Amino acid sequence: MKKRSLIWILLLVAMLVSTGSLWAAAQAEQKPEGPIKIVYWRSLTGVAGDSQDEIVRRFNESRSDIIVEAQFQGAYAEILQKLQAALAAGEVPDLVLLDSPHLQIFAKDGVLVNLDDFVKKEKADFLKDYIPGLLADGYYQGSLYALPVLRSTPLLYVNGDMLEAAGLPRRAPATWDEFREYSKKLTITNAAGEQIQVGAGFTTTVTSGHWYFQGAVYAYGGLVSDENFGVHLTEEPAVAVATLWQDMVFKDKTAIPSNSHNDFLNKKVAMVFGSTGSMGNLVSRADFQVIPAFLPGQKQNLVPVGGSVLAMPSSDKWRQWAAWEFMKFMTGTESQAYLAEKTGYMPNSTSARNHPDLVAYYAKNPHWKVALDQLQYVRPQASVISLPKGTEIIRQMLEKLLIAQIDPKQVMEETKAELEKEYNENFK
């Protein structure tokens, strides 16, 4: 009796398993009945998160054949880890929002869908509308793997009231030389020799320290690394930036390493770096005039673009089709105009930039326009940022420069060697 029931259970399990795989096989052949349900892993919280949910809601309302389910999976770094785990487990989402440098990591190992075939089926000028500098980092080895969504650039935020108190005009420094001069004037020391106000704060966090450094190196006409992972840190522009930052901290004593915008909001530091995505937060919380500005230029104005891209890890044909439909919707004009207005991220296309809602919004809120004006100067980040350990190596570089006070030339040599080693051993 017992034996027989065991056999029945085994048979039942076998049947379930086989029907499961049969079903999966059939699914690949023909379009399944009813709406296709796909899963979208989103990141970001607050307004930037809510507005993604709103886009999903709008899409689901407009389509009867596809249902998108948005799942919040944490910050960019957590998405990275969860996607990694999901791939190991073989249970991947259909769409995922990735921090732009992370794209390379996944595209390299062939776990993202190559979008070239989807693009071919669209109108010939489909990609023309996207801002080239934003579209560029969706490519891996000449093929498109992601579309730009919530893009940001590094900015300089300046305390306008402090500028005036120091006898300076209420505008941000235009060059790094000027930035250094401003910083001297903005630093205040009390009778006891204690600094009560510091000119500038340099970010050294693993998430964004490298970003502002890259921007400064671009401004000096150099680059951190090229597309073939050649590291250019020991060249003049990068060494010049390293020396400038270190001198400001240790020689001039007009800057400090500062990893929290609270230093800016508490009026301890007059100038800090931040993402365009931080603008809403800083402007609304500060009880002084916040001037959002371009990163200082020097030889040129050029900024490394950050923020996220939308990529497709889906493994099923029909779900891929549905995912592509949603990708087009989310990166399309209407959605982008809405997202840009709500979050302060940059619109990703010319048509979104010229969308009447957005034009009207920028006219009313001129400081948000900085992001827009910077669009013409954007360019993808250095290739080494895509190395999983790349951002950490650059963070250590900044700590060696700004905390341990090690000679810039030596630091740049060491960092170059470490980045090259990491590339050769773990990425090539």
Next chain:
Amino acid sequence: MSKRQLDSVKRLSLGERRLMSPRAKRDMWAFIGFTAPNFILLGIFVFWPIVYSLFLSFFKWNMIAPKKTFIGFQNYHTMFTDPVFWQVTKNTLILAFFTVVVKLAIALGLALAMNKHIRGRSVYRAIIFSPTFTTSVAIAMVWSWIFEPTFGLLRVFMKPFGIPPIDWLESVTHSLPAVIIVLIWSGIGYDMVLFLAGLKNISLEIYDAALVDGVSPWQNFWYITFPLLSPTTFFLTITGFIGALKAFDIVAIMTDGGPLNSSNVIVHFLYQNAFQWFKTGYASALALILFIIIMAITLVQNRLSSRWVHY
């Protein structure tokens, strides 16, 4: 029948009964039925990962690529020649030693004080115990603010004494002590409560006898209280060391191991390797080393315990 034959018959029937009796069989199935869920869960979530991670430590794998490359002992070689690994190990041991020793000393002092009949001592006990049930994220956030060099609470206390501001969390020399201070603070309450329980277990008659013999308060502590508390102290030393060697959350939130790995510890370094830098094989090798370190320290302490622990 000879005695021997009789014996073997007895044994046989006994054996038969053990093997065949339907009742015993039912019991055995019941036993398996009740323990299987536990064994299966433990197997899947504890034993299998341990074995698998040992296996992975011989491979180079980024967790994404379909292919794992066998590299023998390369991960271990990399580890032992990596100065960061040695720095992190040193940090971990320093952190564990100071956290445990200082925490135990303060907790014992507090337990002795709280054992006295002071007004409102249950309120004090509750206050001292409160960090135990506070989430570590909240602890780390608040302490980050306390350590803040310009506006932080610590600065407010130090300013009147003319002590120059210290940027604890951004300093190569002060970040590890900062983490240790927080770990001590957050663990004192738990240790104190266990010491209190230990104190309650010491018979008052011993103290009465000592009183008659006219011993000093110091002798009272050193020859009676301390030796009789030694099982509690031993337990707290072992668990404290294991806990401190596995320190992660406070480090991750307050310093992220920085600056320049000055406050990095093994588990955080392992996490960085596995989940931030995609070095799954290397991280697995680190896990094994951590296991060996914990095992070794526990064994040594166990061995030493016979000299000072009195049950």
